[in-house]
């Protein structure tokens with residue numbers, strides 16, 4: 001059994017958090033590969049080490065001294081080391097970084113030092129081997145990962161060491177230069193490492209007990225999701241839920257490794273298990289809906305053209321949208337008209353130009369716009385082949401006087417999406433949550 005355990009910034013923000021991590025890692029001998037973020041915020045007023053490092057770089061770029069900020073970084077690391085009674089000579093490393101900052105250190109190398117130093121301390125504390133991400137997370141010239149090279153490096157290291165700590169967030173280019181990923185990139189490192197080692201599980205340890213059924217800023221105390229499929233997660237994320245980024249899910253999803261989101265501050269909570277295929281026995285109170293998410297600010301563009309081949313008109317309209325780089329979210333067809341749901345953000349200032357192009361090219365009878373539409377999705381793998389679910393959705397919303405402006409359901413029946421007025425966005429989420437999950 002082999003597990004990759006990735007710990008996010010808040011899980012390694014202080015000596016106290018390091019202790020929790022050690023208890024978690026050592027309580028399961030299969031947690032042989034540990035991926036670590038840079039120390040994050042200890043409380044809401046604190047700063048992430050990564051942010052401070054970016055700030056140092058910005059100061060240097062504008063010729064402003066960064067010593068005060070660098071000293072804060074220095075103090076954080078020395079404090080963790082001393083409180084844990086570790087011996088790693090971190091001052092030497094910090095001095096070398098400080099000396100290099102003003103000379104020839106790239107922004108990528110500088111900000112990667114947060115993960116590097118946090119991992120150095122974690123490796124000593126766990127008694128694990130420190131494997132620099134520069135020596136195992138390989139990228140090609142345009143930053144694309146090299147899975148085969150990554151797998152070779154990791155399997156070599158695993159043969160020699162029973163426990164390994166790898167810094168997240170960065171890797172190396174063929175030139176040997178450090179390259180960082182997008183923010184939050186340690187999640188990607190963990191996923192890559194799990195896929196490369198064919199791990200049995202990728203654990204992502206954070207500060208929440210898994211994914212919640214709805215946004216807690218909208219629904220009070222929503223239940224956590226115990227099990228969700230990768231496909232459902234993608235729907236929820238696409239529709240606005242802030243869950244793991246697609247890039248960090250892809251490596252494990254491709255090879256079907258389960259991903260378990262866990263809480264470092266509540267390690268006995270099983271968290272959320274993200275799987276390829278859900279188990280049969282996961283029926284929590286027979287819920288049909290796994291989660292609810294949504295986004296505001298869409299428009300519905302309705303094009304009417306009687307006695308016309310609507311395929312041709314639709315194709316022309318889609319071509320016009322393509323030219324304006326606008327993606328159609330949903331399409332519904334009627335006899336003499338069709339309606340497209342488009343995001344206001346992707347349209348930007350081009351709406352009147354688009355309408356003008358449609359009028360010129362398609363000579364429609366009418367083009368109508370309804371704006372300020374919010375889309376809300378009820379996502380659930382168990383909806384398939386169950387009659388009555390959409391009826392329940394409409395009933396619940398109708399009873400509360402919410403007018404549904406558009407509806408969509410894919411043939412995979414993974415989500416029912418309703419379009420409502422922007423002003424009813426939060427209400428719709430709450431009503432659906434309480435009808436299906438409360």
Ligand code: ASP
Nearest residue numbers: 037050169183184185186
């Ligand atoms: N430390 C990096 C960030 O703050 C990467 C990570 O934490 O995953 O974005």
